[in-house]
Amino acid sequence: MQRIALIGAGFIGAVHAKSLAANPDVDFRYVYDVDLARAETLAVSHGAAAVSSLAQVFDASQVDAVLIASSTNKHAEHLRLAADAGIAALCEKPIDLDLERARETVAYVEASGIAAMVDFNRRFDRDYAEVKRIVDAGEVGDVELLQLSSRGPSMPPLEYIAVSGGQMRDQTVHFFDLATWITGLDAVAVSATGSALAEPRVADYGDVDTSIATVRLANGALVQIDSIRRSGYGYDERIEVFGSEGLVEAKRHRAGQVARYGSGTVTESGMHAGWFERVQPTYAAALAEFVGALEDGRSPSPSLREALRAQAVAEAATRSLASGREEPVLS
Amino acid sequence: MQRIALIGAGFIGAVHAKSLAANPDVDFRYVYDVDLARAETLAVSHGAAAVSSLAQVFDASQVDAVLIASSTNKHAEHLRLAADAGIAALCEKPIDLDLERARETVAYVEASGIAAMVDFNRRFDRDYAEVKRIVDAGEVGDVELLQLSSRGPSMPPLEYIAVSGGQMRDQTVHFFDLATWITGLDAVAVSATGSALAEPRVADYGDVDTSIATVRLANGALVQIDSIRRSGYGYDERIEVFGSEGLVEAKRHRAGQVARYGSGTVTESGMHAGWFERVQPTYAAALAEFVGALEDGRSPSPSLREALRAQAVAEAATRSLASGREEPVLS
Amino acid sequence: MQRIALIGAGFIGAVHAKSLAANPDVDFRYVYDVDLARAETLAVSHGAAAVSSLAQVFDASQVDAVLIASSTNKHAEHLRLAADAGIAALCEKPIDLDLERARETVAYVEASGIAAMVDFNRRFDRDYAEVKRIVDAGEVGDVELLQLSSRGPSMPPLEYIAVSGGQMRDQTVHFFDLATWITGLDAVAVSATGSALAEPRVADYGDVDTSIATVRLANGALVQIDSIRRSGYGYDERIEVFGSEGLVEAKRHRAGQVARYGSGTVTESGMHAGWFERVQPTYAAALAEFVGALEDGRSPSPSLREALRAQAVAEAATRSLASGREEPVLS
Amino acid sequence: MQRIALIGAGFIGAVHAKSLAANPDVDFRYVYDVDLARAETLAVSHGAAAVSSLAQVFDASQVDAVLIASSTNKHAEHLRLAADAGIAALCEKPIDLDLERARETVAYVEASGIAAMVDFNRRFDRDYAEVKRIVDAGEVGDVELLQLSSRGPSMPPLEYIAVSGGQMRDQTVHFFDLATWITGLDAVAVSATGSALAEPRVADYGDVDTSIATVRLANGALVQIDSIRRSGYGYDERIEVFGSEGLVEAKRHRAGQVARYGSGTVTESGMHAGWFERVQPTYAAALAEFVGALEDGRSPSPSLREALRAQAVAEAATRSLASGREEPVLS
Structure with missing residues (x-):
């Protein structure tokens, strides 16, 4: 069972929330959004809790993995926070619109050794x-x-x-x-x-x-x-x-x-x-691969490097x- | 919002449980099964409560409608209990394998005035x-x-x-x-x-x-x-x-x-x-018709008579x- | 090479004429029709000769096979003439609308030993x-x-x-x-x-x-x-x-x-x-089977009996x- | 009725011969090929005559149009002969593999005023x-x-x-x-x-x-x-x-x-x-356009210029x- 927090409660965040709630290997913990009310609405309808700080999200004692569905310009930052916290990450594409910044982020995350996957859902x-x-x-x-x-x-x-x-x-x-x-x-x-x-x-x-x-x-x-x-x-x-x-x-x-x-x-x-x-x-199938890899101790795919x-x-x-x-x- | 109890926690009951949990107009209350453990397993994974007696199911102060997914030979009995309690019913087909008994059941249910529908899902x-x-x-x-x-x-x-x-x-x-x-x-x-x-x-x-x-x-x-x-x-x-x-x-x-x-x-x-x-x-679409009709005060279709x-x-x-x-x- | 005469110059006769002219194993000899002018028009455009009597058609010294595309009520008669002349026959369906008469015709033709086929073209x-x-x-x-x-x-x-x-x-x-x-x-x-x-x-x-x-x-x-x-x-x-x-x-x-x-x-x-x-x-494929069977000395199929x-x-x-x-x- | 000569008795020439024989507005006159025996075989099976010289082909008193199915390197020459004789031409593509020579040929043919079409059959x-x-x-x-x-x-x-x-x-x-x-x-x-x-x-x-x-x-x-x-x-x-x-x-x-x-x-x-x-x-449809245009006095299409x-x-x-x-x- 993987304890997962969702970052981002917009349209695609809501799609992920549904998958998280339905996946039998997921303990859907938190929803974070810059708009707390939006996070709460989404959390309550799927049995999760809304949180108002990223510190709660990136708390490895409570969370095994994050699903990053924040706005595009925040992906790299959230990936780095996951790396710092030793928390696995499933990230919406792109890593960063700037290729050089994306490269640096991938290098940083890889150095941390966390399991990380980009949601190339097709x-x-x-x-x-x-x-x-x-x-x-x-x-x-x-x-x-x-x-x-x-x-x-x-x-x-x-x-x-x-x-x-x-x-x-x-x-x-x-x-x-x-x-x-x-x-x-x-x-x-x-x-x-x-x-x-x-x-x-x-x-x-x-x-x-x-x-x-x-x-x-x-x-x-x-x-x-x-x-x-x-x-x-x-x-x-x-x-x-x-x-x-x-x-x-x-x-x-x-x-x-x-x-x-x-x-x-x-x-x-x-x-x-x-x-x-x-x-x-x-979406549910991509999440299942991510969670399955964590459960089995495999590296999930597509990796950040493949996305790069x-x-x-x-x-x-x-x-x-x-x-x-x-x-x-x-x- | 309709408060609904599910009767029957077998294969098709589990299908219905999923639809009940996902339908935004449903307050999924109870799961009843002759095998209480089975009812509990199903209830817990969908935020409902398992109940061990039909009296709890057919309690109009707590339940607006029942979804009858019991074994075939119990359908008619459960329809009559719903009629007696003034609770709406969505029933798996057939009403009863015996046509005469099915006819009597339909007449009984119609006389009660409850909303009733047969799940001809196709x-x-x-x-x-x-x-x-x-x-x-x-x-x-x-x-x-x-x-x-x-x-x-x-x-x-x-x-x-x-x-x-x-x-x-x-x-x-x-x-x-x-x-x-x-x-x-x-x-x-x-x-x-x-x-x-x-x-x-x-x-x-x-x-x-x-x-x-x-x-x-x-x-x-x-x-x-x-x-x-x-x-x-x-x-x-x-x-x-x-x-x-x-x-x-x-x-x-x-x-x-x-x-x-x-x-x-x-x-x-x-x-x-x-x-x-x-x-x-x-299945979800048939449930949506049933719930929608209850919400709107329409008669749901297919009616028992159509099934007959x-x-x-x-x-x-x-x-x-x-x-x-x-x-x-x-x- | 089979010398073939066509009986009937109506719509379906014209279809057959085209196949007869195009088949490399066919020497397309004659066209017969009760309407001689119609026979002539069809014959001339396919390099055949129009004939005005059935005696010319059923002359085994000039003709190896007939293609019977006459009106339905003439099929049986023309099949019998072919049998009498020892000339092979490919006949449009039905043999005769009257089943008893059809049976008698088949028996008669089978007794003659000629090769005969019904044009069940499908x-x-x-x-x-x-x-x-x-x-x-x-x-x-x-x-x-x-x-x-x-x-x-x-x-x-x-x-x-x-x-x-x-x-x-x-x-x-x-x-x-x-x-x-x-x-x-x-x-x-x-x-x-x-x-x-x-x-x-x-x-x-x-x-x-x-x-x-x-x-x-x-x-x-x-x-x-x-x-x-x-x-x-x-x-x-x-x-x-x-x-x-x-x-x-x-x-x-x-x-x-x-x-x-x-x-x-x-x-x-x-x-x-x-x-x-x-x-x-x-149509051309059915004709090819008929002609091929004659060339090889096989019985063509579908036989009259199959049609029966x-x-x-x-x-x-x-x-x-x-x-x-x-x-x-x-x- | 258009009197047509075919130049070329190879594979594609044989395809054209079949279309020429079947087209009701065509009087299929001649087949020419550098290999006279090949021309004769093709001609005889379609009721045309084999000829051994291009002079017979490009004789406007006997021929209204030519179908040029010769080898690619002869197309331009045969088009020019048609232009010189005032005979319409339907030519296999390409006009000439060399674009400059093709351009000169088109200009030459257009100047002659003959009807000309390239067989872009698709x-x-x-x-x-x-x-x-x-x-x-x-x-x-x-x-x-x-x-x-x-x-x-x-x-x-x-x-x-x-x-x-x-x-x-x-x-x-x-x-x-x-x-x-x-x-x-x-x-x-x-x-x-x-x-x-x-x-x-x-x-x-x-x-x-x-x-x-x-x-x-x-x-x-x-x-x-x-x-x-x-x-x-x-x-x-x-x-x-x-x-x-x-x-x-x-x-x-x-x-x-x-x-x-x-x-x-x-x-x-x-x-x-x-x-x-x-x-x-x-192939038959392209020929029908060519012949139809000649019969109607229209310019056939695709023209040489379109092909260019x-x-x-x-x-x-x-x-x-x-x-x-x-x-x-x-x-």
Whole structure:
């Protein structure tokens, strides 16, 4: 049984609270938020206690692990506090939007020896995990080409764009991680191009909302990722891994399986309206991996270092958007 | 907020306990089971209290509603106790395996004026509800033919067969209900034929494991239902409603969306291994309808009387299996 | 090389003419039709000669085989002429609408020793042949249940209904044949029920346009066939064969593979508008089997006797529609 | 009625011969090939005459149009002969592997005023034409991103690679054409990257067998094309067009619609084994457009100039493979 404190009681904090309450190996202790009332509301509905100071959270006599769902600019600080206290940490991505600061944080946390994991939750999607299993088993042979689509339903507000770090760091990074995780291959170079088509004002922030990134992996295999902020038709992800012995595909998900046959057309259930509906089960699964690793004394995965690698690809892709040429991935 | 007690802490009771704990309009009070230890285990993990007597359950000063998940032969008795206490009831199907006793129970409960609902949970499946919405909206025109498949993954034990009431009353009854609910039409006659192919010893119980029932609805439309106890390939349901203006289909569900392309074949994700994986979300949705109706002062649906109608079709189908001819539905 | 004469230059005759002209093992000699001008038009566009007398057609010094695509009431007569002349015959179904006369014709033709085949073209559909291969290979184990749907796009004219022999003999008969051919099992009894829903005047002819037939096979397996004259959404066929080791399905065909993703729905390509578009490739394949058998000295299949068996099931189903009970198949 | 001569009696010439013989508006006159015996075999089986000199082919008193299916290095010469003779021409792609020589040829042919068309047959695929119709109708709004996959089943022989002009000019060019044709937008720049993964010796020819090309269209929309020489699982093409109002997809084609449901997996029909099986109907459709345009006095499309534009994109993509940077499309 792991005693866990949750930092952050916003939307994603509430998602984690539900998983924490439902996990049989978790003793859900505390909820901390800069807004104490918000922490209390969340705590009370899941049998935990709200706390008003980080000192209570990072008290190793009461807490075995923290789940860091604070605002992005606090992740690094909270990771360091966990390292100092000798408390395990499961942290929302990114470690820090600044790659150099992220690197320093990872080095600091690794030196402390605590168990730490980044919540790249898509790795815990049933279909993506199955794709990895198939690739690992050699069923598609040597990996030669990947195709990944990442398409959100609607433009985030410009205030979000302003602090997001840009499409590569904020959205595409999940798919940089998936591509290297599924194949077990490092990214060596990346070329990215994009436009502000859904919302031209995105360009004012030096950002794009519709982009293509092409990654070259260590074995010469190629990865194609298209990232779209506003699909208009719902939340849409898919992955193909092509290899010397065949292809494996994690297909688009539909929200239902209803088909209406009319003259000339068949109208079927559409996509999920939003990302949360699509990826919801992955949060509990990621938490289960973290808790299971703590229980077993294993290192949980994805580690901070793995997250750093995905971030380094996003960094190179961001440079490529500006330079218009292929950029090496500097890890 | 509805104060609810759960009767029955077996497999399906545990499913209901989870829904009760998660429903924001429910104050989950008690768990009762003939095995008190089992009740306690379930109660403690969901913040409820175990009780050892039915008097505590049927105490209207403490409880607004009961969820009856006791063994089949106790349903009628527990419904009558709810009626006597003036407590609302959500009851697992069937009301009673004996149609006459079920009729008497419904009359008794209706006379009491309590809100009562039978947990025909498939009505709350997202896809089936969508099919009904489409049919109700007239999008397929006048209903002319339905096709429903009900296929369980593996033979239940013979001890279960012995007390199940037979395939029509136990398995097909859900689909008799779906057919009449979706179309809003009464069943007038039914013809059934079957064989004991998966397990020949099923015939020793006067039962079948592979059957076809053909129902004639009030408007002359025809309904085809195939029921299979052991599919071997997982849990499989599908529904088609054909009308004068087109067809609507609720397709088979696959457990995932992964496809492997090889030479000559594509291997895709299979069906769900069991019924529970397929219908799991319907339990919470059925509970939400029940609780919502209580909160709003509406009559919850499906009512006991609706359940009785489906049971009458199952009864006629059971007679037809024996007589070899079409039998009228006597309601 | 087989010298072949075609009898009948109507719609289906024109289909056969095209296959005859394209088949490299066929020397397409003659076209005969009671309307000589029609015969000439068809002959000239395929490099054959029109002939005005049946004596020219049934001249074994010039012709090795005939393809009988005359009107239904002439099939038996033309089969007998082929038998008398010692010329092989490929005949459109049915042999004769009257079962007794069909039986006599088959006996007569068999006595002559000519090679003869009935054009049950659906057997030559790529998908149905694949289903049979899978069933024959034992990949679904022992056959336990079949489901077949036969749905035409629109009501035929009442004049056609009047001479069709009824839905069972005219439409469902193809699926009686498919069910027994795929499984290799004889039909022992059949129960049918139907309504005149698409066109109530169909009832004036003692016929139905929407029906369900349930066939019992020799091993106790059950077959469910729904037949619909007017789908409204295009031509629709599908087959499922369920066995002790799994299920094999020949899915509905769509006319294309285009999908439009919009908010809430995906609109996909519809069904083929008509039966011909769906089954077109089967005609050339059936002809190839006939010609190949002649070239190799094999007996072509489906034989007249096999067609007779399907007709006997249709006859029993027609009786069942009237009697309201299961009827034995008398072969 | 158009009198047509065919130049070239190889594999693709034989495909065209079949279409020419079947088209009711074509009087199929001559077959010419450097190998006269091969021309004779093809001619005789389709009711045409073999000729041994190009003078007979380019005789405007006998021939209205030529179908140029000669070897690639002869296309330009045969187009010029058609221009000189005032005979219409339908020419296999490419006009000439050398872009400059292709440009000169187009100018020469245009100056002559003959009707001329390049056989970009994929434009006549039912699904791709439907996609274009949907895009033209504005149903996906403004085009923002395209994804096209082009995957052949197996490595062509190295002798073919040696004279192919490289993957961009030989394979991807069809998809450069489709992307600009469907969207009605010009390509302005292209970036390509690739590897020799299926056959490392391809690198000896300065070529790749697995590549990604990213095209920027005039409105800022992005196009992603992955080209694979050896899929190993069959012939695989798909297209997605994403716009401001939704997505339209021309899905992969399967060779059949058979599904086997087993425990844990469903095995479905695979892809077509080869490209010809997949695109076969497009040849007759392209010919019908050419002949129809001649009959109506319209200019047939795709014109030589349209083909030149696709070739210019392929040229820029070929430069990009070498330079490692985005290259402008010089038209």
